[in-house]
Amino acid sequence: MKINANEIRVGMLLEYKNDLWQVLKTQHVKPGKGGAFAQVEMKSVNKNTKLNERFRSSETVEKASVEETNFNYIYEDENNYFFIDPKSFEQIEVKKDIIGDKGKLLTENLEVSISFYNDNPISVSLPNQVNCKIKSTDVALKGQTVSSSYKPAILENGLSINVPPFIEAEDNVIIDTRNLEYIKKV
Missing domain, CATH: 2.30.30.30 (SH3 type barrels.)
Known part of the structure; x- marks a missing residue:
């Protein structure tokens, strides 16, 4: 057009x-x-x-005329992520470099929107918020309210983010997938 x-x-x-x-x-x-x-x-x-x-x-x-379709994530191998269409049960694979680091946020049955151009997947849009579990985090220092009071944390999927001082290991948190930032504790 x-x-x-x-x-x-x-x-x-x-x-x-x-x-x-x-x-x-x-x-x-x-x-x-x-x-x-x-x-x-x-x-x-x-x-x-x-x-x-x-x-x-x-x-x-x-x-470009782009077609968007909803799929559910099922699994990954060395080079690809695999998705299934919940209506037709058709499986497709998407190369890992198309999704990038955000592929670590994929969990089983997570619904994503995949954009197709000439029947080839070109981008994958995750939901704006996903639930993640904290694997480990630093100890919060008392009285550290002068500067930003966020501390580094590592999620179970390997991504590292900044979280408020009250977040501990094994806590469930909600992450914004667009900028990989902490939103709230669950």
Whole structure:
């Protein structure tokens, strides 16, 4: 689908120069002399490279048609994560490098949204909050309220986050999957 350059938004997927690009930043510029343009920073979904491009307001770009489907996580092997469609029971595999570190937050039967482009999975969106268990944490120092009173903790899945001083090992906490930050104790 063709869209005008001034309709480009952060997070969109564009087909440009025979590749698929995700928009990271966009800025509409109206110089004193000459026509307005959109300055767009994009990242290639396939090659992991970045590109800064200027599009005149009158130009059109191709917006990629992406299909999103809900799947449940089932298991992983050395290179892939495996998901099942809860309606059709069809299994798919997604390479670990597509998900990255957030793959450690996957738990059995966790419902995720997978984006497909030309029947190939290109991204996996986790729920905004997941429940995790603290494996170990440092001892809180008394009187340490002058600076930020967070302490490092390691989750059972191996990720390390900062938690408030009252959190102890074996506690269950809720984590924000977008920025890997502590939300609350369960």
